[in-house]
Amino acid sequence: MNMDRVFQHLYLVGMAAGFTIVIGLLLGVLTYMYKPLRPFILWTVDILQTIPVLALLGVIMLVAGASSTTVIIGIVLYSLLPVVRNTYVGLTSIDPALKEAATGMGMTKVQRLLSVEIQLAFPMIFTGIRIAIVTSIGTAVFGAVVGGGGLGSVINRAILIQDMRTLMEATLVLMAMAIVFDFGMGYIEKRLKERRTQALDFDEDKTMSTKEVL
Numbered sequence: 001m002n003m004d005r006v007f008q009h010l011y012l013v014g015m016a017a018g019f020t021i022v023i024g025l026l027l028g029v030l031t032y033m034y035k036p037l038r039p040f041i042l043w044t045v046d047i048l049q050t051i052p053v054l055a056l057l058g059v060i061m062l063v064a065g066a067s068s069t070t071v072i073i074g075i076v077l078y079s080l081l082p083v084v085r086n087t088y089v090g091l092t093s094i095d096p097a098l099k100e101a102a103t104g105m106g107m108t109k110v111q112r113l114l115s116v117e118i119q120l121a122f123p124m125i126f127t128g129i130r131i132a133i134v135t136s137i138g139t140a141v142f143g144a145v146v147g148g149g150g151l152g153s154v155i156n157r158a159i160l161i162q163d164m165r166t167l168m169e170a171t172l173v174l175m176a177m178a179i180v181f182d183f184g185m186g187y188i189e190k191r192l193k194e195r196r197t198q199a200l201d202f203d204e205d206k207t208m209s210t211k212e213v214l
Helices: 002-032 035-050 053-064 068-092 096-104 110-148 152-158 164-213
Strands: none
Touching: 002 035, 002 068, 002 110, 002 152, 002 164, 035 068, 035 164, 053 110, 068 110, 096 110, 110 152, 110 164, 152 164
8 A cells, every 4th residue: 555645644634633723722712702602603513513524525625626625624624523612611611719810810811811721621622632633534534535635545446446455454554543643642631631630739739728827
């Protein structure tokens, strides 16, 4: 099997992941900060997730043409839901007392968001990013239909000529990619949660010590 196709697949996933993280975080923060936008944003990302991948790519192809750009846009739109929702849930689940403490220190709403809330919510946000990336590895296979290349083109050709060996090789490579990313990011996610727990425990101990002195 041509390794160029493997690297091309990773390129599609990597580019899509970058845009998904940036756009997903922005939409998640907007959902959290601006209540009137909340139903519209959440409804939109929910609807995008329900559209069949091939149909979504077909619509995008009418505008962007048959290319890797169409595949990247499709993966981004299809992967936004876990990032947006986890960002929103992570920010809303922060203890209100911590928010009040940050406000009491003179932080503005934006300063509090950047310096306190996003850091505390990041383990939850990272979980959404992990889900989006692992899912996009499989979603990128459909890109072959619109000329996106990657392992999808290898699988499609193998099916057409009934080349079972190549089909199995490409499938195993896809599975290996998904497993490596899932376990690797899962380990990072676990460490982030441990650090968050330690930070919260430290803040509680510090608060109790201050009360004892008073």
